Amino acid sequence: MFKSVLIANRGEIAVRVLRACRALGIRGIAVYSDADAAGLHVRLADKAVCIGPAPARESYLNARAILAAARKHHAEAVHPGYGLLAENAAFAQAVVDHGVAFIGPAPETIAEMGDKVAARAAAERAEVPVLPGTQALHDAEQATDAGADIGYPLLVKSSFGGGGRGMRVVRQPNELADAVRDAGKEAAAAFGRAELFLERYLPRPRHVEVQLLADAHGTVVHLGDRDCSVQRRHQKLVEEAPAPGLPEELRSRLTQAAVRLARETRYVGVGTIEFLVDPATAEFYFLEMNTRLQVEHGVTELTSGIDLVQEQILVASGEPLDVDQDAVRPRGHAIQARLVAEDPYAGFRPAPGTVHDLHLPTGPWLRLDFGIDAGDRVPAEYDSLFGKLLAWGPNRDTARRRLATALDELRVSGIPHTGDYLRTILERPDFLAARHDTGSVERDWQPDPAAQPLPTDVRTKPVRAPDPVSTREVSLHTDHGPVHVLVYGCGDHDPVTPPAPSPVGPRGTPYTESAESTGESRAPMDASVAKVLVTEGAQVAARDVLVVLEAMKMEIEITASHPGTVRQVLVSSGESVSAGAVLVTLDG
Structure with missing residues (x-):
């Protein structure tokens, strides 16, 4: 077993990995940028090392600085978390070349599955269904010819990276050239690679993924499936396990296909195979493989009882899995709400800032994965995710109601965030019936400014009046979710007027x-x-x-x-x- 692990990440995932290390008796070494000097992961680490200024390219994406910190502080392994360098094959190879274990799959596996065209080819070898598509494209003329063969609508997609960057939906042939140009520019800026390919577009799919765990001794198990269809800009907001409403025969085909692909790529570690499911036909298609821990791994941990981060570390140290497929028996249902510093009522505009007050809900069936405390800053330089709120129940509706109650109790002041909006999603009829798809947020569930709650600062902070005045807080439950109101006693005081709601950005477009x-x-x-x-x-x-x-x-x-x-x-x-x-x- 490793004696020390360096976590090459930040925020809530760095906190999560540090806690797993502590549970295994491993010394946890954190790295941080100037912007994160007072961060929670820095405060919890056994050792914390500054690796550069705030811009990610000069700190968390600076492989040389991270490796220097690992050498100097005698780290025996590096855990990449998710995002940043987690799926960077060159970084994984550099870690191994420096004589340090990389907690993840082999660099060549990361490279193969990080190239979406190569990943499609691997899926085809494993007899996993893929959507009609192309190899990497070299120019708009080639795209035009390929588009005629695939048919419209179609997707222009970056061959590398994720998060919806370098992706465009094309509904008519005359839109294709502009989409190829814009997607290529965005992909080059985001990932340093401008290669694109085309793929048939499914208009209303569900996003279902399968969690895998594999060791270096040939054992591959799946830990069930998850639904991640609640998305904005192709980025997830709500995830749950298991995926609701799937026929058991379809669920079995999904998990078997995922295991076949893991075996085909000789996968070692924790990984996820993502699929698009067409509810109209009950068919599924390979989307991509994530060669890392997923943000939504917690819902699988709640239903399986298996600590995925600890398993990652054990597998990377050479240990065999101590669980076989027959022993994996998912229990109950879990749902996760991602809390991000974005304003849903202004087109999900990023909203960095300082968290003045933080009140987290409590309860026997809740899990809270947070990377901040009250007084911490959510920086503009990094991803907007600052916390995750999860609830478990013996069935979906119980888990949903427990999560709704927790979101009612949550208080975060100082920054806009998605908590109140996600509370309204939990009551949507299509969500209740599991009829939603990846386009539901942008097509049907646009945040309603009329339902915007009072700013949290108004809800949670007493308002100073010229003379003492009594106040009490009342929670009202409406069709749009909870509204929290401060009621003021009688007196000759000026009325308190909350700030006007922010404007809503264009539907389905960048703010x-x-x-x-x-x-x-x-x-x-x-x-x-x-x-x-x-x-x-x-x-x-x-x-x-x-x-x-x-x-x-x-x-x-x-x-x-x-x-x-x-x-x-x-x-x-x-x-x-x-x-x-x-x-x-x-x-x-």
Whole structure:
């Protein structure tokens, strides 16, 4: 067994891995950037090492700095968590080359399954169904020919990476060239690789995945399936295990296909095979393999009783699995809500900031995986996820009601977040009947500004009045979810007016901010400048994009609210800006 493990990640997953190490009696070494110097994972680690400034490319994506920390502090293994370098084959190889164990599959397996075209080929060898698609494309003309063969609608997809980046839905042939150009640019910026391929588009699929566990001695087991169909921008918001409403024959075919693919790739470690399921035909198709721990691994742990992180560490140290397939008997149902620093009532706009107060729910059937405490900052430089709230029950409805109660009790002040919105999803008729699909949020469940709860600061902080005034908090349950109201006693005091709700961004599109009528375009949040698309003296039309910001792995387009001439450009690409900073000024 390893004596020390370095966790090459941050936030709640770093906290999760540190706790698993502690349970195994292993020394946990954390790394952190300047932005995370006071982070919870830093405070919990046995040793914490600063590896660079806030930008991820200079710290958490800096393999050289991470390996130097591992050598200096005698780490025997590196756990990559998820995201960042977790599925970077070159990083995994560098770890092994430095004589340190990598807690994950072999670098060549990561490389094969990280290339979506190669992964499709592996799935076909394992007789796992795949959607009609192409090899890697080299130009728009080749895409046009391939599109005619596949048929429309289709998807343009990046061959590398994930999270919905480098992906475009194309419904008509005349849209294909622009989609290929835009997806290629986005993929190159996000992953450093611009290769694309085409795949048939399923209009209303469910996203179902199978959790795998395999050791170096040839044992492969599945731990059941999960449904991850509640998504926005192809990123998950609610996950549950097992997937509700699947015919048992279909469930069996899914899990058997996943095990076949793991054996085909000689997989070792924890991994997940993701599928698209067509409810109309009860057919399924390979989507991708994640060669790492998943954000939603906790729901499988609650139903299986198996600690996946500890199993990862044990398998990486050479231990055989102590469980066989017959012994895996999932019990009950678990549902997870992802809590992210985004404003659902403003097009899921990123909302970094400081968490002033944090009240976490308690209860016998809850699990809380958080990477923050009250007073901590959720930085703009990284993913917006700051916590996960999970509930278990003997059946789906019990788990759902327990999670709903927990979300009612949750209080997070200082930043907008998804908790209240996800509470409303749990009451949606299509969710209750498991009729939802991957497009439900953007197509049918757009957040309703009329149902937006009072800001948490108003709900949880007493309002100072000129004279003492009594207050009490009342929770009202509505068709749109819980609304928490502060009731004030009588007196000659000015009424308290809560801030007006934020505007809702375009449905299914990246959030955009327009320049104010004064001609000043400002940053709506702390962010970095990804692109500056105008120069001083340029003529612009209304809705022309002036600047593209990036915050929490999301691009925000800053557009002109009216025609005019660019008077000043006050930022440059790569620069960090604070909320409210003036980016561009316009005359006219």
